[in-house]
Amino acid sequence: MATNDTRPWVYLRRLGAALALFACVSMAAAWVLGWSAPTSVRSQDDGVSVAPEETVVGASEEATSSRTTLTVSNESAGVVRLKELISHCGCTVPELPEKTVLDPGESTTIVVNVSPPRVGERRTSVDIYTDSPSQPLLYAKFLLKGRPLEVPYVV
16 A cells, blocks of 8 residues: 555645644744733723714614714824724715814714615624824724515415
């Protein structure tokens, strides 16, 4: 019987074992050297925050769209500027507020026009870009709810 096996899964098995060994050695080295993943993007009292972090909007019978607000607060010791607002779909359209420069302790309100789907649910977000070194990007998440999908009952 030949010891030189050329079946492809043998090579894949050896590659998998090598990758697993590499991962174990890397984690052990990180533990020995004291490396760790960052526990927080910003400290408790420094940076910029958005409230609420997640908004749930349901479709109503009479209206197809609604407006909701987000509050951006500057909790840092320096001036923070709102640079850009980006929506990931046409169902959430943010309006850049008049006040885009926030002194320490100040906040501003962002109005978001929201159009939930007619049927089903959709998750999306609005990205808020700032010039803050500790928090350059904030996420405002949205859960948009339409009518539940009705499945016909077949006998």
